[in-house]
Amino acid sequence: MGLCPTVYRFTRKTKCLLLLALCLCVLAWVAAFISGTVKPFELVPTQVQKWERMGSEVEAGLNTEPGGLYTPTELLQTKEKEEEELPKAPCPKKSPLLRGPLPLSFEPALTLGRVEGENGAVSGGQYQPADCVAQQSVAVLIPHRNREKHLLYLLHHLHPFLQRQQLHYAIYIIHQAGEETFNRAKLLNIGYLEALKDYSWDCFIFHDVDLVPENDHNLYTCDQQPKHLVVGRNSTGYKLRYKGYFGGVTALSRQQFLKVNGFPNSYWGWGGEDDDLRKRVELQRMSVVRPPAAIGRYTMVFHQRDNGNEVNKDRMRLLSKTSDMWKKDGLNSCTYQTLSVERPPLYINVTVNIGKPPSTH
Ligand code: BGC
Secondary structure (H helix, E strand, C coil), X not given: CXXXXXXXXXXXXXXXXXXXXXXXXXHHHHHHHHHCCCCCCCCCCCHHHHHHHHHHHHHCCCCCCCXXXXXXXXXXXXXXXXXXXXXXXXXXXCCCCCCCECCCCCCCCCCHHHHHHHCCCCECCEECCCCCECCCEEEXXXXXXXXXXXXXXXXXXHHHHHHHCCCEEEEEEEEECCCCCCCHHHHHHHHHHHHHHHCCCCEEEEECCCEEECECCCCCCCCCCCEECCCEEXXXXXXXXXCCCCCCEEEEEHHHHHHCCCCCCCCCCECCHHHHHHHHHHHCCCCCECCCCCCCEEEECCCCCCCCCCECCCHHHHHCCHHHHCCCCCHHHXXXXXXXXXXXXXXXXXXXXXXXXXXXX
């Protein structure tokens, strides 16, 4: 009696009212549970439940709870990031983007700004396909001096051409500083050595600045054997100049070029260095392959012979010594001074001092 005296003081009427109120409460809770508004024992949502709910709201296109743990936009971004990080599949062996022969244009009013605008996906001279892993990583090496307009036309055509081939690539301009006689072969050796400081490229394209490819089936990739890409050009009626011609544009893998010790460094002025490279290839028991004539077609941008690139009168004598010289004169003896390396959007510009031909020492 003394334990709970108030209970005993309730009248019978009060007791009935209290019981009725309790029944109503229970009924209301059961109704809420059946309608799904309330789950038994989980009246406060956990963080995981909040994320799950927001995820389904995002999928359903609802925009609720802006002040929640993640906004729907953040959730979408997180999802995109996860998708980006998924490993990409290799690009197909044959790119579906190839278009075959295309008309070329050489507009006098073309500007570098316009070419940059058309190639927004290229950065620091490099590009890789967004949605697949390229079959090869390719460094295009272009020896250069005083040919700005030719370079612009080449960049204009080469960037979309290489992108249609779904390559991971970079374009290196190797610029000979000063007024000494031009040395194409030595600049190409330097391009190879400098490009390898950036990345372990699979394949190197040794490319004259005045030759523009006409057909994107002419693949800028390396094969089992060194490849000569210029079967014909407009200026010679699209005919191969001679059986052993290996000039203009060639493709050698990193290993193939190393095996022949690169180009000779001793050819100053025009001519002979490409024949020397072919001899080196043959001395290593490799052979030259070419695309079909209908594909290996180029347009040569017209120009006069440059000052400082006169015909090399010594080339025949040098060529008669290739088999003795190839081991001593090449990548392993290429000395130069790098003056600058610049990386504007569309190419890597390596400016070098390569010295002078021996006769003018
Ligand atoms: C030269 C090569 C040149 C070829 C085609 C040859 O006589 O030695 O360097 O590429 O002619 O012009």
